[in-house]
Amino acid sequence: MKSILVVTGLSHAYNGSLALDQLSFALCAGERLAVLGPSGSGKTTLLRLIAGLETPTLGDIALADQTASQTGEVLIAPQHRGVAMVFQGLALFPHLNALEQISFAARGHGGVAHALELLDRIGLSHRASARLDQLSGGERQRIALARALAQKPRLILMDEPFASLDDEKRAEMRELLQTLLDETTLVLVTHSREDAFQLTNRVLVLDRGRLRAFGALEEVVANPCHSAVAKTLGLGQLLAGEIVGPGEAITEFGRIAVLNKSKSSKVQVLVRPGQPRIVPRPAGVEVEVVSLELRSPDLREVRRVAVVKAATETLRLILPDKTVAVGDRLHIRIEGECDTVES
């Protein structure tokens, strides 16, 4: 399949501090990529570099086999890249009404007729003449999306577009985006795992400017290779451990069977939800319940979760019944094989 975006050895520094460090990945036409990572990991910088709004300190960016940016130089100006962007704050023009916002971007791409069609598709044809201050948060979000699509771009960049919306509006916007995007390639920066899982099929995890994971979503979830990936995707809890034999590591919570991919003996062990279990004495390791929580992962049932402490580390444990109280001492064991990840 034809690559629409190829990033090679991309680094970017702001005032001497490295925002992105040696990033390389490629995206094919029609693919949808979620860029995840903690605040300050360089997600927005990556989008701005792809859009041509920043000049790379080092490395190349190619769009549809054409080098768009290279070290210290923007070769293709942002307006000629065929790239649209939905900014984090939306960046809607305060002096234009809803239709004008979209027409602004539709110039040369079907003009007002195309803008009207998009306005209709986002269900706001009745709000064409509404000014920015007359539009609700959700309506503004739709306008920003339509404005990006009005350019008929080959690549859409979205920088945490739904950050300011409540869950219901967020779900609505996700559905709308699914219907509007068609075959357009998408790069979505988000903090929300839900957005990533629902809207994209590939994932890129950034941590302090470094690429920690890139690939198909299922692969990355199944084989997280770095602690940042596990934390960002919320895959489970990390425990400090030491490899003591083939497929075995020791932690504060006892010996655990591991799928070791690390060369070092000191590892981080990823314990997925459901793996820690209460066992009868004297099996397992004795822990103390330090607090109790309620969790509802899929909103169908509410689970009681105990935060238990061994010597220094804590672990969350799904409780089978309501008999456990804070201060109780339990015996637990981590069952099944755990992944080890780099830290």
Place this chain on the structure above:
Amino acid sequence: MNKWSRSAVPAISLLGVAIVFSPLVAALIGVDSKTTGQSELFHGAGRPLCISALSALTSAMVALALGVPFAILTEKARPLVRHLVWVLGLLALMVPPYMVAESWIVLLGPVGKVSKPLALSLGFGPPSSQALEVARFAVPGFVFTWFGVGIVMAGCLFPVVSIVVASVLRRTDWRVFEAARLIQGQKGVRRTAVRVLAPSALGAALLVFAAALMEFAVPQVLRVRTIGEAIYERIQQGELGNATWLGLPLLALIVLSGALGALVLMRERAASLAGLEGEIPKFRARPGSAKDDTRAGLMALVALTPGLLMPIISLSWSAIAAIEPSASAMGNHRVLRTSGLLNSLQGAWELAHNDAVRTVVLGLLAACLATLFSIGFCRLTAPSRWKWLVGGLGAGLAVPAPVVGLGLIKLWDHAWTAGIYQSLAIVLLAWFARFLPLTLLIAYAALAKVPRELEDCAALAGRGGWGKFKSVILPNAAPGIAAAWLAAYVFSTTEFSATLLVSPPGKPLLAPSVVNLMRRGQDSEIAACQFLLLCVVALPLAVPLVVGFIRAVVGVRQTRTA
């Protein structure tokens, strides 16, 4: 930033620095050790300098007393009242201080239209009630003192304090006051308000102090001998070196107080770029009530009386008095040979229409050029590493008008530059040197308010440099740019001190003519000429009104046709 822009930055920066600071440098170059009688000079300058400082201090303190409650109460009022009061407050800033000083003389002077009848009715008049004795009676007052100068300047400059305080209030998250109230009640609210507002208010007061020190026309109208007057006397006597020596302590005081004020404001982020880039608190105060409106209205009445209402009352009174001119007002002046306000204005027009037209044309030219320069300068220096240049040029505001005038005389009074020195171009240069920094700062604030993302978005939507400017930046920064233009126009057309020093002979401008008239003219004649000056000042405000009216009329016709 492309190559052209990169090479244009030093060029435009040099031009800006040359325009703003060349008069100062020229004035300072004139300072040499050969200047005679320095000890005598400084001995004689001590008193005027003290008077300048005292009047400036009075201005700063009264401006604080008026400006802080004005801002707090206005910000609490409902939108309609708030906007109205702010418009009036800004109008007070636009009225030339020498007109305010004249109104104080007319209404509260020794033979003032308010002070004398009041003193007589309260029994402070002469023991005898003979008409001659009563006519001779003069109210002992404070108008012709440094205190009077201070009060007048405070009346004109208090909106500076108000604007700063209001800007701090608008950026403050009101939950901090709610939190203080929950902890310590109203006492906590007051304490928090003081902690939040005091530094910025004091910074603004320091700016008022510096601005009052720079004022030259008001002390002249109120016959108070300040350091500016002493400098002017030396220039008149041709002692340019001595004039420069006298300007040095004044310059030092202005730079010190101005820089300190600016530093405090920047530290408190009242004037910082972060403040200008749209930091909006999440929570605002509760919506105002009718009671809040009344309080704001009363405070506005008190605060606006010295700087706005008194000139209006004085001018109106003189105009009404001119309808039936008294024997004393009938004098030998052609302005009042016929009765009535319109005839007075007609007389003023006959007297000064050439000055007025000259002032308007030159003012429009100065404002347009200064605004265009400011926009170009701000756009070219927009990358963060050049931002300091705007602040550097903004420091030019601290150069006092007599120093600007003096520097320009030294710089351009040569045979080979006579073409400039003997034309109105020298006035244009003086106005640029004085007000380009202000225009630049206002334009910069306006342009900085347009979020960078909007530009980026326009770039992605296919707009180049000019396209971005035309379709995104200009529409969003238009009010600020209009304000920069207006400030340049208003302050240029009403500028007195530097204009007086550099005006070429035979080409007088309206502001110096009006101030000169204040020293020797009849009340009604002065009032008529002041009306003329106000018309000149208000001319740009009339343009949008006329355009709006024409649009409305055209709209009505189109509707009828449809």
